[in-house]
Amino acid sequence: MKRILVIFSHPALQRSRANRELLLAISNLEGIRVHDLYQHYPDLLIDVKREQALLAEHDIIVFQHPLYWYSCPAIMKEWLDLVLEYGYAYGPEANGLAGKQWLSAITTGGAPESYCEAGYNSSPLLDFLRPFSQTARLCGMHWLPPFVLHSFHKLKDPEALRRCGQDYRQLLLALRDERLSPAQLAGVDYLRDLLEAI
Ligand SMILES: Cc1cc2nc3c(=O)[nH]c(=O)nc-3n(C[C@H](O)[C@H](O)[C@H](O)COP(=O)(O)O)c2cc1C
Structure with missing residues (x-):
């Protein structure tokens, strides 16, 4: 069983709906620790x-x-700047993170169709995640296809939000239990595309 650490960043959890629902769905699961x-x-x-x-x-x-502004909340940037230091995360002798997997689990306000050349966000979401995917690679980590909860503001129906949380839970459990092969993971852009495979 793989051990999963969820490094969670939200400056106002009391006002969150999307991330709070996702957190609720993965709380108290063996092998999954939320930080x-x-x-x-x-x-x-x-x-x-x-x-x-x-x-x-x-x-x-x-x-x-x-x-947040096509990136992460401030504390996660601070965390990356400080924790991924030379000699630990990267550099000739560094192996602190080598071989670990990186999963970005992201909620957005923008709808999927806004994330393309013709949309108001001008580029696919994956383009905005490049600083994270490249950071993972530089540290010798394996970049996993991200889990994305899009278009959060339109998701008014609590049941639809709950289902997103369940998708997240199912996918984290599949990763924990190694039920997704490297080939499957390499074959999709987004983790949710593998829901039917698990
Ligand atoms: C400071 C700030 C910046 C944001 N930037 C973006 C953005 O670049 N792209 C986007 O799709 N949504 C953006 N949003 C919307 C949030 O991503 C959205 O409200 C959040 O994912 C909903 O999750 P929550 O209910 O857990 O807060 C932004 C929101 C705030 C407050």
């Missing part, structure tokens, strides 16, 4: 050694967050 960065570090003073020790205990690192 809420704003809860642990409300002053943004990140304990680098503690974070690196936590990473060492896990195989799959999930970065769950809302998309």
Whole structure:
């Protein structure tokens, strides 16, 4: 069984609907640990050694967050800047993260059709995730197809939101239990495209 660490970033969880639903769906699952960065570090003073020790205990690192200005909330950027240091995450002798898997789990306001050349976001969502996928590669990690909950504001129906949470849960469990082969994972752009395969 793979050990999963969900590094969660949301500056106002009390106002969240999408991320809160996703978190609820994956709470209390064996082998899946949620680490809420704003809860642990409300002053943004990140304990680098503690974070690196936590990473060492896990195989799959999930970065769950809302998309903010085509990127991540501020604390996750701070976390990346501090924790992925030279000699640990990258550099000639570095192997702190080598072989681990990186999964971005992202909620967006924009609808899927807005993420293309003709849409108001001008580019596919995957283009905006390039800084993350390349960071993963530089650190010797395997980039997994991201889990995306699109068009959040249109998702008024609580049942539809609940189903998204269940999709997330099913997919994390499949990753934990290694029920998705490397070939399957390499064959899709988005993790949800594998729902029928599990
Ligand atoms: C500061 C800020 C920046 C945002 N930037 C984007 C963006 O670049 N693209 C997008 O699709 N949605 C954007 N949104 C919408 C959020 O992604 C959306 O509200 C969030 O994913 C919903 O999740 P929640 O209910 O957990 O907060 C932004 C929202 C805020 C507050």
